[in-house]
Amino acid sequence: MIYGLGMLESGITFDYGQLVLDCEMARMIKFTVQGIPVNDTTLALDAIREIGPGRDFLMHETTFTGMRNQSQAELFDRKMRSDWEAAGATSAYDRALEKARWILAHHRPEPLPDTVLTKIRRIVVQAETEMGIEPSI
Numbered sequence: 001m002i003y004g005l006g007m008l009e010s011g012i013t014f015d016y017g018q019l020v021l022d023c024e025m026a027r028m029i030k031f032t033v034q035g036i037p038v039n040d041t042t043l044a045l046d047a048i049r050e051i052g053p054g055r056d057f058l059m060h061e062t063t064f065t066g067m068r069n070q071s072q073a074e075l076f077d078r079k080m081r082s083d084w085e086a087a088g089a090t091s092a093y094d095r096a097l098e099k100a101r102w103i104l105a106h107h108r109p110e111p112l113p114d115t116v117l118t119k120i121r122r123i124v125v126q127a128e129t130e131m132g133i134e135p136s137i
Contacts, residue, residue, distance in 0.1 A: 002022075002029070005018075005023060006022055016097065016100035016101075017094075017097030020075070020096040020097070020103075021075060024073065024075050024076065024096070027071070028071045041062075044057070044062040046062075047060050047062040047063075075092045075095045075096050075099070076092055077090075077092065077095075
């Protein structure tokens, strides 16, 4: 279980940019702990036989296929420094905050079914009653 996404200062402060960064990290961790498949395809044995030892594998189709199956970071920039600077030299946090703002402005979640809302309301009313609080219906 991953705990505390978006939290700062021992949970006293919550930061949407940090949440988005932490979610990307969690995605990368989840990808990694699933393990790396080791088989004839992932080992690219046919490509090794085809190209031979000491030769260039970077332009071979198996390299491109294997790359696409790896963890795809969205916020962590892996460009060369000069390319990063030419693109505006934004930090991962800046990009995460921009994404968080976009999500807040554009995301429209599916509403919960009425049956779920009724059940939640019943739980809240029961808890308020048990605590001696006037139910806020």
